[in-house]
Amino acid sequence: MEIIRTNEETVEIRNIDTFFIELLRQIPDETDPGDDKIARGRLFTKPHDDPEDELNEEWETYVEPELRHLFQSATETVSQDLKRFEKTKKGEAGEDAEYSLSIPVGHIERWLNTLNQARLCLAMRNRFTDEELAADFSPIINSKRDMQLLQIHIYGFLQEAFLRELDRDAETD
């Protein structure tokens, strides 16, 4: 899988095999904290350290709905973009098929936000420790938990690539 800037308006993820296509398609679903209070609490954090401060209550009433709308809107954009996979190589004689995905540069910030939601929810739902998150990635995958740590790393790789594109734009402005 590689990420290429095809023109001023478009970034393309190329050489996506069936494994990565599945990981990409899971991004919107992974942003849902579900019933996990810790994951939900991480997406909607309190603005004041003192739990008794009235600002926390006001925040829940007035700011959280705005943030929820912002996050849902970003996720919806990503979901729409993910409907545009194009097959670039037929899978023949045991070879994997390959796909590409074009993403408008104007959507990159929404992708960054959605990937962040997904990474935070994955980390919180699995209760990954700081050490697990900071450790070099292990190629051994024996459980769903190992797989979800891999997802966090891959989504982070995508974020890094998108950030480089934003940097490049800022430098040329």
Place this chain on the structure above:
Amino acid sequence: MGDTVVEKETRQKTEFGIPWSVVVHNDPVNLMSYVTMVFQKVFGYSRVRAEQHMMEVHHKGRSILWTGNREPAEHYVRELHGYLLLATIEKSR
């Protein structure tokens, strides 16, 4: 009931008069490059200044990004929460 309202108004007036700090806390999930980008966008900081704050968050667990009146401080925290950073406001010491 009337006393409560007066007390609340007095408290708000007092709190809006003192400086407040916008604090960003360490988070093992957010990428360092992402945090730097957010500081640049939200506060208009240069890359160098944004990276200094990001490194302070990384090494010391927190960094004060901005200090001033409460209303803009709340605005900055709302912006930072929109980027999913761990941010709070606190009275400036």
